[in-house]
Amino acid sequence: MAQAIAVLLVLLIISPAAFAVTYTVGDSRGWTTDFDYTTWAAGKTFTTDDSLLFNYGGSHTVDEVNQADYLSCSTTSPISSAATSPTTIDLTEAGTRYFICVTNGHCARGQKLAVTVTAASATPATPPPPGGGGAAPSPPTRTPTTPATPTTPATPTTPATPGTPPRAGSAPPPPSAAAALGGRSTGLVAGLSVVLVAVFGLMG
Numbered sequence: 001m002a003q004a005i006a007v008l009l010v011l012l013i014i015s016p017a018a019f020a021v022t023y024t025v026g027d028s029r030g031w032t033t034d035f036d037y038t039t040w041a042a043g044k045t046f047t048t049d050d051s052l053l054f055n056y057g058g059s060h061t062v063d064e065v066n067q068a069d070y071l072s073c074s075t076t077s078p079i080s081s082a083a084t085s086p087t088t089i090d091l092t093e094a095g096t097r098y099f100i101c102v103t104n105g106h107c108a109r110g111q112k113l114a115v116t117v118t119a120a121s122a123t124p125a126t127p128p129p130p131g132g133g134g135a136a137p138s139p140p141t142r143t144p145t146t147p148a149t150p151t152t153p154a155t156p157t158t159p160a161t162p163g164t165p166p167r168a169g170s171a172p173p174p175p176s177a178a179a180a181l182g183g184r185s186t187g188l189v190a191g192l193s194v195v196l197v198a199v200f201g202l203m204g
Contacts, residue, residue, distance in 0.1 A: 020049040031056035033109040054087040070098035073107035
């Protein structure tokens with residue numbers, strides 16, 4: 001299905017004129033008197049590359065005129081004139097174009113036509129490759145990672161102030177001077193006691 005659509009779009013690009021429309025003026029009535037060509041043109045869209053086909057008898061003409069001559073059915077200064085049926089008029093430019101029959105009285109009897117031509121649409125864009133795939137996806141964008149901020153080194157612990165109780169597992173503090181003297185006095189008293197006991201034993 002996708003390939004068929006792609007082929008159709010390519011054909012539109014290669015030959016856009018293939019879809020131009022040729023309008024037969026008045027349809028089966030052709031180009032004649034006593035016909036409402038304003039109503040005939042009202043339901044149609046005329047674009048550049050389209051054309052008008054006039055079919056008429058030997059007593060009629062196809063003259064292109066300006067707006068003023070169209071409104072007044074004047075035949076004095078036609079832009080172009082044709083008297084051989086069929087006549088094809090190519091609609092090559094956007095704007096309003098006016099046509100009348102210059103045979104005496106025919107324009108007044110309704111043999112006049114005004115068509116407004118619009119510019120044809122632009123050439124379609126080049127179709128995507130067959131297979132239904134759209135445009136190739138863009139590669140993902142990667143934002144570079146900001147390097148981590150180095151960790152600030154821990155502030156060294158302030159040494160304990162003297163007199164602060166020792167922490168668990170710490171070595172006991174050295175004995176004070178008073179404690180040392182107390183220990184020495186006790187040892188001295190014990191030594192003197194032993195000497196006195198020995199002296200009294202000899203005397204007895």
